[in-house]
Amino acid sequence: MATNEPEHEHREEEEAGANEDEDTGAQVAPIVRLEEVAVTTGEEDEDAVLDLKSKLYRFDKDANQWKERGAGTVKLLKHKTTGKIRLVMRQSKTLKICANHFVKPGMSVQEHVGNEKSCVWHARDFADGELKDELFCIRFASIENCKTFMQNFKEVAEAEEEKEESKDASDAAGLLEKLTVEETKTEEKTEEKPVEKVKTEVEADEKKKSETEKAVEEKKTEEAGSSP
Numbered sequence: 061m062a063t064n065e066p067e068h069e070h071r072e073e074e075e076a077g078a079n080e081d082e083d084t085g086a087q088v089a090p091i092v093r094l095e096e097v098a099v100t101t102g103e104e105d106e107d108a109v110l111d112l113k114s115k116l117y118r119f120d121k122d123a124n125q126w127k128e129r130g131a132g133t134v135k136l137l138k139h140k141t142t143g144k145i146r147l148v149m150r151q152s153k154t155l156k157i158c159a160n161h162f163v164k165p166g167m168s169v170q171e172h173v174g175n176e177k178s179c180v181w182h183a184r185d186f187a188d189g190e191l192k193d194e195l196f197c198i199r200f201a202s203i204e205n206c207k208t209f210m211q212n213f214k215e216v217a218e219a220e221e222e223k224e225e226s227k228d229a230s231d232a233a234g235l236l237e238k239l240t241v242e243e244t245k246t247e248e249k250t251e252e253k254p255v256e257k258v259k260t261e262v263e264a265d266e267k268k269k270s271e272t273e274k275a276v277e278e279k280k281t282e283e284a285g286s287s288p
Contacts, residue, residue, distance in 0.1 A: 101155075106137035109145060110212045112205050116149050116158045119195040126197060129158040129187075134198060136163070136212055145216045147183070149198075159196060161185045165221035169213045176203045179210050 116129040130151035138145045149159040161183040172178035178199040185194040200206045 103135075103137055103148070105140050106146075107140060108135050109138050109216070110134070110136040110209065112200060112209060113152075114149070114201075114205070114209075115199045117197040117199070119197070129196075130156065132158065134159070134209070136216060145220075147213075157187045159183075159185055159194075160187045163213065163216045163220065165217060165224045167213075167217045169210050171206075171210070172197055172199075175199070177201070177206050179206055181213070 112134055113132070114134045115131040116134070117126040118129050119125075120127045130149070132150045132152040132155075134147065134149040136145055137148055144162060146162045147159055148157065150157055167181065167183065169179050169181040172180050178197055180195065180197045182193070182195055184191050185196075186192075198209070200209065
């Protein structure tokens with residue numbers, strides 16, 4: 061005899077499942093309430109001039125070999141107030157700083173020998189919390205990205221050098237102007253001295269002449285008084 065029990069049981073399971081999916085309207089409060097925390101990176105006052113994914117290496121002098129610093133994003137950041145530009149790179153997962161230094165006048169970047177996707181440069185880096193002389197090598201996913209990085213790096217270094225030369229020229233002009241003013245004052249003072257000297261000499265001559273004339277008159281008077 062055929063039985064309807066499996067179908068009946070299946071129907072009951074569907075009804076039970078439907079009842080479980082129904083919204084009862086109950087609200088469960090979270091056990092722990094998490095509050096948003098503002099995270100500062102130190103880049104809030106800067107604008108990104110360049111932003112490229114890459115892998116960074118530093119040369120270990122003691123071991124005489126390249127050591128990986130991390131893979132992430134390298135940026136050239138321009139300060140909104142001072143206009144200074146620094147290079148910053150962070151690891152993609154931990155956000156740990158791999159490189160952190162200003163791009164200064166005289167700095168240069170060169171293609172790494174044998175690899176068109178890599179380039180090298182020297183810098184006084186502050187990534188570890190103290191200034192260190194570092195030799196960096198950075199590798200990009202494409203030759204185009206490497207060329208873009210090198211071009212931007214060179215342009216920034218050249219612009220900083222022009223600023224420094226302009227400042228030096230301005231300082232030199234200011235110093236020259238100050239020296240010119242001081243020389244003018246010295247000349248004016250020097251010109252005044254001969255006049256005072258001549259005046260003093262004239263007064264001395266007149267005084268001497270007056271004393272001589274007075275002595276002559278006195279002598280004449282004495283001679284006149286002694287004559288019979």
